[in-house]
Amino acid sequence: MLCDENTILEQSNATHMLKSVIISIFLCISTITFAQEVSGKVLLEKAIQYHDPNGNWETFNDTLHITMKTPKNPDRVSIIHINLPDEYFSVKATRGEKTTEYTIAKDRCAIAFNGNSNLSEEIKKENNLSCERAHLYKNYYTYLYGLPMKLKDEGTLIDPKVQRKTFKGKEYIVLKVTYNESVGKDTWYFYFNPKTYAMEVYQFFKDESKNDGEYILLTDEKVINGIKMPKNRAWYYNKDDGYLGTDILN
Structure with a gap:
């Protein structure tokens, strides 16, 4: 028996909705698994490509x-x-x-x-x-x-596992960095925009179990020597969000 026009439209709408749901689920899964699939070194390269696309830092x-x-x-x-x-x-x-x-x-x-x-x-x-x-x-x-380019310096240890974190209500893909003892003892986290790979926050701990150290919020950009540098760096304590100060690149 042939379907009437209303039935065809209902089936068409249902099919369209099903496709939309499938696409949404696929995009959601892709977003969630991105941080698991990409390595730390790949994320760093993408961030450097955003901030220093022409490789100018080496001759700054x-x-x-x-x-x-x-x-x-x-x-x-x-x-x-x-x-x-x-x-x-x-x-x-x-x-x-x-x-x-x-x-x-x-x-x-x-x-x-x-x-x-x-x-x-x-x-x-x-x-x-x-x-x-x-x-x-x-x-x-x-x-x-010189960040994030300086993360390629000798003695820098890039965690191969990329994390996904929400910080101050915004979602980021996060790179964990430690150093050889001769270089430094702090643990750093670098927070990148998941769409552009722009560096928007970084944070360091001397002893992460004590929630010591500081976090730095980066806003606006200024291009110097072809490199996108954060214009404003606002410093806060990790433990209580106490404000320390702001560096402004004029």
């Missing part, structure tokens, strides 16, 4: 202007020059009436305070000035502004 030679805002303190304004091919780094930071300058040129280190490079040991001690601190600044800025 540019200047960063950064304003650090912290509660109850004057802003710290820093001018930072990084020249990776020449192994050169300099930072000139001004907060209030104090200006410190550190320069590292390969193995040579120079320090100046309020424009004076002929410093007594008393002034150095009083203002915590040392070549050791100069190298700390160099490592700090080249690491943070």
Whole structure:
């Protein structure tokens, strides 16, 4: 017996709905299993492709202007020059009436305070000035502004298993990173946008069981030397969400 028009339409709608349900289930399963299927190294490559599509970090030679805002303190304004091919780094930071300058040129280190490079040991001690601190600044800025590319450095251990986490109400694909003991002891988590692979959060622990350490929220971007760098980095304690401050790339 032939079906009437209404029956044909009902069957057609039912078939269409069934296809939609199947497609939705398939997409859902694909999203859920993505983090299980992709390896940590593949995720890192996708993130690097987003942030540094032309591989410019290896030859980075540019200047960063950064304003650090912290509660109850004057802003710290820093001018930072990084020249990776020449192994050169300099930072000139001004907060209030104090200006410190550190320069590292390969193995040579120079320090100046309020424009004076002929410093007594008393002034150095009083203002915590040392070549050791100069190298700390160099490592700090080249690491943070070289992410995620710096995760390919020697001694970096990429967890092969990618995780999926919800952080502050948003879903991310997450890369866990540890380091050889000679490089560092902290455990880091890098949170990437599951659609674009943009790095939007990172977090570190000294002892994860104690929920110590900090997390950093990244918002907006600024392109420098062809690299998409986070414009704003807001720092918080893991344990209580206490706000520490924000670095702004001007």
